[in-house]
Amino acid sequence: MPDKIPLIPNTIYHVYNHANGNENLFRTDQNYVYFLKRYHQYIQPIAETFAYCLMPNHFHFLLRIRSEEELIKFLIKKKKLKEEGLQDLQGFEELIRKLPSQQFSNLFNGYTKAINKVFNRSGSLFQPNLKRKPVDDDQYFTILIRYIHLNPMLHGFTQNPHSWKFSSLPAYMSDKPSYLARKTVFDWFDGKQRFQEYHKNILKEDLERIRKYI
Numbered sequence: 001m002p003d004k005i006p007l008i009p010n011t012i013y014h015v016y017n018h019a020n021g022n023e024n025l026f027r028t029d030q031n032y033v034y035f036l037k038r039y040h041q042y043i044q045p046i047a048e049t050f051a052y053c054l055m056p057n058h059f060h061f062l063l064r065i066r067s068e069e070e071l072i073k074f075l076i077k078k079k080k081l082k083e084e085g086l087q088d089l090q091g092f093e094e095l096i097r098k099l100p101s102q103q104f105s106n107l108f109n110g111y112t113k114a115i116n117k118v119f120n121r122s123g124s125l126f127q128p129n130l131k132r133k134p135v136d137d138d139q140y141f142t143i144l145i146r147y148i149h150l151n152p153m154l155h156g157f158t159q160n161p162h163s164w165k166f167s168s169l170p171a172y173m174s175d176k177p178s179y180l181a182r183k184t185v186f187d188w189f190d191g192k193q194r195f196q197e198y199h200k201n202i203l204k205e206d207l208e209r210i211r212k213y214i
Contacts, residue, residue: 005132007100009068012135014144018058018127026056032166035111042107045074046100048181051148053167055157060148065100104130
């Protein structure tokens with residue numbers, strides 16, 4: 001099952017999830033902005049982000065869990081531990097193993113509490129367990145970039161994916177600073193121009209073909 005796959009260091013994943021039932025995860029622009037702010041707080045320290053898209057009732061991210069060394073440094077800082085004392089700390093390896101999933105859990109729990117307070121609701125907001133699929137194929141990585149950026153168009157939220165504010169596509173078209181791994185992605189596509197060409201002239205048939213591959 002996609003939600004039972006461990007999040008392993010130095011591994012690329014397509015992670016995604018949906019709201020419970022017919023609810024929406026994001027009701028206002030402020031909700032999207034708040035979620036991304038918390039994503040940067042909780043996930044950026046443990047993962048490198050290649051692409052993302054937030055839509056009213058679900059989201060997609062393409063990311064790589066950082067190296068074990070980076071996770072250890074983050075955990076040391078988070079737990080205020082001293083490196084020389086790690087050999088005496090029981091369960092440290094288990095903490096590292098669980099760290100990526102725990103950070104996602106912290107993100108979702110914190111966001112849910114905020115939404116519950118603002119909209120006077122109660123209970124869980126996200127479907128149980130973050131869905132994730134390892135990306136171990138070059139073609140799959142390339143297709144996922146496009147699929148994630150075109151998702152709002154695929155689901156009828158917009159006719160132009162470039163105008164959808166809450167995806168990484170506008171950031172790739174901008175020169176403003178970003179926490180996205182833009183250089184890695186542009187290098188993958190042999191430059192910004194080739195990346196832009198890859199996202200032009202999208203037909204409905206292209207979307208359906210991409211969807212089947214995912």
